[in-house]
Amino acid sequence: PLSFRGISSREIEARVYKALADFGCDHLAQRPAKRLSGGESQRVCIARALVTEPELLLLDEPFASLDVAMRSAMMEEIRTVAQKRGITVLLVSHNFSDVLYFAERAVAIFEGKILQDDRPEILMRRPVDEKVARLVGMDNILPCTLEQEGEKRFVTLTEGIRFAYRGPIAATTSVFCCLPGDALTLCDGEEKDPADGRVVLECLIDRVLPGIGTNRVLVRLGNMILSVRLPRDCAPSQLQSGVRICLRFDPQEAHVV
Structure with missing residues (x-):
């Protein structure tokens, strides 16, 4: 994608290593994809998505296959990098804990319809109906x-x-x-x-x-x-x-x- 934009080989290499370094995986630059662990693959995939310096990053259940420790680390890293670079992140998740930790705004969607659009803490404590209450895991x-x-x-x-x-x-x-x-x-x-x-x-x-x-x-x-x-x-x-x-x-x- 970078070469199609007319970016020089030197700048491409610099961007790739910077993106990998942001997620602590620059040491994996020369490793074949088949030899990456699940957590390493997730980090490299996010780094690849960011190497083009997008304004909007779409993530669909990016933490679903990760263990608890890796999940927390990835959320923190993505949030930090997105804030530092001014990137808007649209995160799809069925785990409302991810939303509470990660998002400044939450949208509850059920059967293709938006039921509530507000701050995460409002959805958690003041859901508009029973569906949203169950979706956010109301106790x-x-x-x-x-x-x-x-x-x-x-x-x-x-x-x-x-x-x-x-x-x-x-x-x-x-x-x-x-x-x-x-x-x-x-x-x-x-x-x-x-x-x-x-x-x-x-x-x-x-x-x-x-x-x-x-x-x-x-x-x-x-x-x-x-x-x-x-x-x-x-x-x-x-x-x-x-x-x-x-x-x-x-x-x-x-x-x-």
Whole structure:
């Protein structure tokens, strides 16, 4: 592509090595493609795409086949190079964690239709409907009813959980209450009295799923299961299956779709 543009051999060589160096793979310049590992192939492919110095870079699931460590490294490298060179990147991904880390703007597309176009954090916490909520991996999508009493509205979940709702209503066909897992906290029994208008519920720990820096805790309220995401250093003292504990959340974090 560069030779077709009338670029000299010396400049082509300089651009190629610069593109490879940006992704830490200049040492692979003379290695045959068949001898590259999966991660090395990904790096070289991105470098080849950037060697023409495009204004727009289109990436379709570029991190799908990479392990966690390589995935994080590639995202950081592409983001850094794109910002340094002023390149707009259009990234297609089914992993919303990639979008949160990488993008300044997110578009949710379902069956060829744009459902929502906003900042990634808005899609994550204020999806326009149930489809977007599931697409971004909303932790808790709970069937509910919405009732109007005078000037106030109330959300009622299963198990008779009811609280005042002041937020917008994103849809009218089906009604679900979205609760991000990081908006829920767990506290020991002595803290179960409501404070600052928060909803406080007694529940039972069903499962604890450890993660890197975060525990995902599944708690049971009757027949309802809620997913709570807690920083590992903020977990209550008795975080194990079968323990009774209090769940707490601010109703303003709830979002009805």
